[in-house]
Amino acid sequence: MKEVRSWSATLVSMPGKSGRVIACRACSAELCGTDASWKEHAVLRESPLREAAGATYRSAGDEVLLRRFYCGSCGAALDSEIALPGEPFLLDRLAE
């Protein structure tokens, strides 16, 4: 229970005050418990994909968004995904 385990390339799971938590790999700031959606506890920045990616994505519809998730403590980039407005976050995790 005490060991730090890899959750993704940017996140780890580790012991917290009340069970295992997901934390930023860079600064160890806790985001939430391992049974929660960590993206709901990260800093979210949404921008139109066309603005973020430039001419490469001119064919993308105007509504397509690039979502970027950051650590609220150190600002490390944690993940990104492409979505339409209002779509739920993609749930991605490594099996423990």
Ligand SMILES: [Zn+2]
């Ligand atoms: Zn951090």
